[in-house]
Amino acid sequence: MKHIQLFIILIITLAFGACGDGFLEQPPRSALTVGTFPETAEDALLATNACYNSLRSWQINTGGFPLLDMMADDAVKGSNPGDGTAIAVYDKFEHTATEGSVERWYKTLYEAIRRTNLVITEVPGIDMDAALRDRLVGEARFLRAYYYSVLVRGFGDVPKVTEIDPPLDLGRAPVSEILNELVYPDLEYAISVLPEKSQYAPEDLGRATRGSARGLLARVKLFYGDFGAVEQLTRDIITSGEYSLVDDFAQIFVSTNEQNEEAVFEISSLPDWFENGGNQYGNTQGVRGTPNKGWGFCRPAYSLIEEYQANNDPREEASILFLGEVIDGITITGDGSTPDTTYQNGQIVEIECYNQKVWFPGTDSRESFGHNRRIIRYADVLLMHAEALNENGKSGDALPFLNQVRERARGGNPNILPDVTTTDKNALRDAILQERKYELALEGVRFWDLVRTGKAEAVLGPLGFIKGKNELFPIPQSEIDISQGRITQNKGY
């Protein structure tokens, strides 16, 4: 009996002594938690690189689809009539606050901003090489400015978040506050610390440069009508000598000529799935069917084709892929169940064709993830410069910059696309806007060009655009619901 009692005491002691206090502490494995990162120079680089990752996110392009082009007059929804029916509403400006694309776009922009805030708030405190530290913070601030500029342009007033874990009672901050306190200082800081494109090591090609920061700031200033600033910023880019036009327009977008001399800011991507470095932007718009390059959304509008043809503009050939066309040795057959031609009242309204600017060679759909989305091209800088000069009363000075773009488009054919000679401010303004349409077609700028120039109602009205409403997207309904109305809706939604 004694033995048994001993035995019991032993077991009970064992049982209750088996686990120390640490037993219930099980931290995550193979991941850090907030507060322990970034701590070193290596961490600072990792955290900064991650800010670029958002640029390739499928959600960052207006909720997974390049809706901005679809809403402009240079593209329609595309794809198969039965596919992506939820986004057809954007083509006709019938979208509402509950359509999911807007919510995903908005949330992913803030996710990207949170990543930049991690760098901007934590990296300055790291003991490391000061020049590299400033550059990394500069890159993060460039990207934060980019994401915020997209937010305010799309949604107007939005919550101003500069912390990793913001308070849950924020309301909307005015656009001016976001611009003056975040976007402009961020970009000015980036201009002051970032190297020029040529000063980066070859392995850093694709990072934000001083030129990128100037280009982005010019774009934002242009949108809000500060032509003086635009003129100066674009002049700085032009005189930096860092950039020039690619000789042949058709060679700007080919897969072998990425990050070329014309690239002011471009998102490098690998021909593989997102997690392996790809960007689905090209795949979303890629040829549907044969070859299987993607889904075929954002189809070039038939009116765009007609206008190119009326002008004998060679940029048509480099911008639009037609059925039957042979490219890189591959014949474009297209999708079996998508109508080749769609008629309305006996008139052609749409033909099956695709955005050639995102074409990436090969028959593998995965390869089309390799398309580098061009955010700011030098041609855009030249056109912005021309526009600013014209608006600042220097119409004559503007002409050479505009004609530089036209000359390249001409491709040596003297019979087409003659130089623009008018110095009438209004006529030149229109000419520059038209030039932007043809030069930058399907690159996500047309819709905002129409909005900022006040021409959206005239051009897009027949497509459903309502003045005073559709200049902005609706704030996602979920944001209004969760904040119990503290975050308000945009006009008209």
Next chain:
Amino acid sequence: MKQHLLVRLIFLFTFCNIGLYAQQVTGVVTSVEDGLSLIGVNVVIKGTAVGTITDVDGSYSLQLDGKGDTLVFTYTGFADRVIAVNGQSTINVFMEPQSELLDEVVVIGYGTIKKSDLTGSVSTVKSEELIKVPSSNAIQALQGKVAGLQILSTSGDPGADPVVRLRGITTLNNNNPIAVIDGVITDIGAISLLNANDIESMEVLKDASASAIYGSRGAAGVVIVTTKRGSSERNTVSFSVERGVESVANRVDVMNGREFATYINGINPGTYNNLDVLPDTDWQDLIFENNAAITNANFSVSGGSAKSTYYFGLGYFGQEGVLPKSGLERLTGKINSNYKLTEQINIGLDLSMQLRDKDNAPGVINSALWAWPIDVPYLADGETFAEVNGGNPVAAIEYTNDNTKSLRGLGNLYASIGFLKYFTYKSSVQFDLNQSQTKVFNPKYFVGPLQQNEENDLSNETRNVNTVIFENTLTYNQTFGKHSVIALAGYTTQDSREENLKGQTEGLLREDELFWYIDAGQDDFERSSNNFRRSTLISYLSRVNYSYDSRYLFTASIRRDGSSKFGPRNKYGNFPSFALGWNVNNESFFNIDLINRMKVRASWGIIGNEKIDGNAQYSLIVPGVNGVFGENEGQVPGATFQGGGNPNLKWEETTQTNIGIDIGMWDDKLIAEVDYYVKQTDDILVPLEPIGYTGIGSFRSIVYNAANVKNKGLEWSLNYRDRVGEISYRVGVLGTTIKNEVTDIGEDLGADSLLVGGDLGNGQQVARTAVGQPIGFFYGYDVIGVFQNAEEVANSPTLFGQDVGDLKYRDVNGDGKLDARDRTYIGNSIPDLIYGFNVEVGYKNFTLSADFQGQLGNEIYNGKQAIRFTTLNYEDKYNSYWSGEGSTNSDPRPSLGGVNFLPSSYYIEDGSFLRLRTLTLNYSLPKHLTQKLKIVNSNIYARATNLFTATSFTGYSPEIGASSAVDGVIDRGVYPVTRIFMVGLNANF
């Protein structure tokens, strides 16, 4: 039991040589239940020690010798019978099984208790019921057998786990009850590693009184599984084998070639000019196998000696599956052993092992419904796969190679020691070790541009999920006078670890199976991933069962659980329960002869739930969030946030109140149990998408204690058994009502006030969870007809693109516009009533039994038809399309997609059904035959499963589950549940 046997033996030796005299009475004793003769029944002359026992034929003969005129027949498990001889020389006696329940011992958490002393709501299903349903998972046998328990066989895929719900949906996350197998706490899926033949009983703990002892994990209910053990008095050898075939019970009606072409012509006139020359392919015919084989063979030996007992079981289960490449083979082993070291000390090991080999079914069910019937599987050469609109399912099967092999062992190594007469201390180490490997190989192929694999690829994934529990309990059990007390105290720790290691590659040297290894691929494509999770629990538990005079019963329990899944402030939770019971029939004033037993029960308790990811409290920073830079573009490593975490997480709590009554009438011929329950679950752990500007990201959520849900209902089970002449019969009816309502959702958390679910994968989300509604109700447009003419379109609010012939949606908010705000409640997937009934009729050696099961008042969303990413074949009902004014007001004009395919009530179907779950004809071999073969008993049977289903649902089967409660029940094209015919043989030696 031991004493009974001893007495019987004494009788046997005392009386076997007595010669024949006058006044002899002879006869045969048989069981009322199955008509079989009973061996070893005591037959005693009343008031004497004189008697005999029946022989192997159930016969007896006894000399009265004037010692008395009344015989008493007694037999364990049967009601005594007292019969006056009155000069008869032959008295054949039927004996009725005594109420199974009266002295039955019920397994409860960490112990057992007499059924009559039980205060909680517990249902027991015994071994003979468990082997009735041919399935690799014994829990299927509880279908339609336990009131309040809903088991849906949601897939006919061999080895697929059913969906199990007890008393409605309590939480928004994981609603699975837990399983406790021979004392080891594990997941409900673990029951599938047991062979049904090795199981002694399964008990379902339903109310808080019963399940609160499992504290944090009991909220969705507990299923306790007890396996068979050896007997120290008898060695038994059992053998059973069954073989059968299964086929898809009913096909989904889709358009044939002519109908499809006609429909397409309705959209684009003249697309198909000659309907007579078009092919007509029935894709379902091409993919499903008829009469796929099922084999189930089991063998067990059990027995023991005074010092030790053993049970050894071996089982094989093989099921080909009605879809090619979906077969399952399984070997199970069971060893239960106990050694008595001294009178006081026992040690033992209970071990269950499973080797499993499963081909994971190719996902072709939907493509068989979507593929155009005017396409053909092969080109003219008869062997090259043809491109098929909607995908070629025959090719998909050919190119699928997906297999999982696993080894799982679940065991309990224990020692117990009795001391100071009333105390028992038990210590055990329990383990659940699960190792699996999944290999997927896709060859290089080209069927069409949308169905091709440009390079062959391979993935190989190993997963280890291991849990070790260290459990210590001290039990005190004493009866003094009219007081009876059982008290329990315990301490347990649990440590669960999970690790994955996955490798992938492409471009294997050859496609032969000999090369399905990572090393055979190209180094450039090699990728690997590896992750690990660990969670731990510390628990203190105690319980007191007190009974006074077998009249007044009281139970109280409390468990304190600490979990690593919660932050420092909220690690521990307390889960108490109280219950009262009153055996009214034991009161002296109770003298209703009709009622032989009556107990009233009431219980209250709090139970918890911690089924969330262990990392939910943390805001993680992960690597692999890379940038792409360089003249030679390449990935450059990056690291940042992955979503967010909630450091304030705490336990989810379910407060359950239960009132019940158990009644036995006419000597337990009728047994009725009725319960009313209210379950209020608070602080439900819900993954919610927080306000967007927090930057957690799209489709990312944080777990919050965010919602409250109430479930209430009435459940009943009635069983009646009797005998008319030589016919014995038994009837059982059970059912439960469920009312589910969400009472609160995260309004104070800065998080979304409603939950969106039911993603169809095409951008449509058809389910919502909101306050005042049942969880996961369907949400969409309410169809009120079809636009008959242009005038009607012009005068009605319309959506973009709506025209004549399209579905007309209701302007719910009446603002004269139709938009997303007009979407509304259009159905819900929680049934109002779940019911079952069973009938058994025995005549001589034959028994016929039928089990029915059904549910009422639930809806199913026909997701497989609503998804239109391109032009696909249509289900039958589209044949009645709108073709002009007045043609129909229920089905829209022909269309490829778009506005008629939006989430709407058009896709809601009634999911009510009544199913004949099993129909069994059993024949017990006559004694004279079995005796010759030295078999104790043996029976052969034929059984049909899912023979018939009454439902208006158009899919394969209305038994469809949901992975998450917030998704509602959506038919996304499931592996169909099958109709099975089996024959089998059991023998015990």
